[in-house]
Amino acid sequence: MLSRVHSGAVIGIEGLPVLVEVNTDLPGDPKFITVGLPDTAVKESQDRVGSALMNHGFSMPKMRTIVNLSPGNLRKEGPIYDLPIALGVIKSTQQAFLQRLDEFIIAGELGLSGNLLPISGAIALAMQARKHKKKLLLPKVSAEMAAFVSDVETFGANTLDEVVQFLSQKKELPKVSQAVNLEDQRGVFDVDFSEVKGQATLRRAIEVAVAGGHNLLMIGTPGSGKSMVAKRIPTIMPTPTLEEFLEILSIYSLGHMTNMVVALGRPFRAPHHTISDAGLLGGGSYPGPGEVSLAHHGVLFLDELPEFRRSTLEVLRQPLEDGWISISRSSAKVQFPCSFMLIAAMNPCPCGFLGDPKRECLCSPGQIQRYRSKISGPLLDRIDIHIDVRPINVKEMRYQKPAESSAAIRQRIVKAREIQKLRNRKDCTINAKMGYGDLVRFCQLDVRSETLLTSAIEALSLSARAHDRILKVARTIADLEGVENIGETHLLEAIHYRSMDRKLF
Secondary structure (H helix, E strand, C coil): CEEEEEEEEEECCEEEEEEEEEEEEECCCCCEEEECCECHHHHCHHHHHHHHHHHCCCCCCCCEEEEEEECCCCCECCHHHHHHHHHHHHHHCCCCCCCCHHHEEECCEECCCCEEECCCCHHHHHHHHHHCCCEEEEEHHHHHHHCCCCCCCEEEECEHHHHHHHHCCCCCCCECCCCCCCCCCCCCCCCCHHHCCCCHHHHHHHHHHHHHCCCEEEEECCCCCHHHHHHCHHHHCCCCCHHHHHHHHHHHHHCCCCCHHHHCCCCEECCCCCCCHHHHHEECCCCEECHHHHCCCCEEEECCHHHCCHHHHHCCHHHHHHCEEEEECCCCEEEEECCCEEEEEECCCCCCCCCCCCCCCCCCHHHHHHHHCCCCHHHHHCCCEEEEECCCCHHHHHHCCCCCCHHHHHHHHHHHHHHHHHHCCCCCCCHHHCCHHHHHHHCCCCHHHHHHHHHHHHHHCCCHHHHHHHHHHHHHHHHHCCCCCCCHHHHHHHHHCCCHHHHHC
């Protein structure tokens, strides 16, 4: 007898429909055959399913059995098809009458005892269920995550027997719901900007960068506070919207990093400079997300920027521009979102003391040039704000009163972001994502400002991309002040943030 169970495959963060067909009692040798581009984990499901069925009073078919995972040209990976295959076998062999089977998209890994184990990609499967107007049935832990997706009836179970009883209408399972207020659930940080002494210029640059979602490069001597400030950036970032939260959660669920404390905030990723290209972008035999995607809607912090391999840094250029990364392998071509703020830090020279008023730099001009040349002009061009970080003196460190708190800074940033959200397109909620048409509409300059910008572009030999980014930063500065039109002071500050272009190269 032939049975069909609706399931899904997770490609990137997208869920695609998969139909699990099970046909038993076929003539031929008593074999269990799985077709439809299954990977090793899918092929091994035969043993897990057999053990789970036996431990719950069911039996495997004695005749030739074929399991087809349709469509046949889509690669299937992981143990998420254990539960659909087991249900297909039960229905095909008429060991239970599963009246409600067609109502659901079903996925789950089976333990040998028949208990259900969490799976990756629960959010993507929930999105798929909503798109196809189906209900969703998953292991309980995964169902709790999938329930964040609205307008989907989600059910969770702990064992195979619970699923069979539920689909046979002999037992009810409660719907899983997740009514979460992201603002109320915002994590309590153990760091705060009030701990940062001095550095008024740097604090201002950070506020502008976060308010508009701009990339930022800090250049300063060792111990000047670059890393300390970077680690406090999440404390001033607005709480993610529900749509952003679901995207973050869907990426983290692929790597089984399902800690809600991590997902409820903005991600902060700080990979070591020895990271590989694949570790940064994503990869593997079957592509998974890299650090740029794990930083989606958050911060990617690259400390000691010139210590990263130049080839590794160069692969950042396309993700910074597009907000998506495409990974091609023989098994699949996958796209992951990676719309992040790049925060980078570096020393001015190999020894770190070039320009320090108290310590002498021992580097030769050639060493300095080689050190700085690891960062290409095109990559630097994509960083909106460059800021010098000067070391603080002992009096500032010991006796200065606590500075402004993260909560106060965040309040201004949230207000500026609300202005941008109301003004810009739905897919362009921050100034850093404005396109050419948005610049023409929202970044008009008066005659004096036009003259000032033209002179700055010519004097610094800046590119057209740098021109656009200056306007975006100026627009953000005006938004922080609640001003409708960009003024000369806003433009001057934005131009000042590009001055490192020619200092570095």
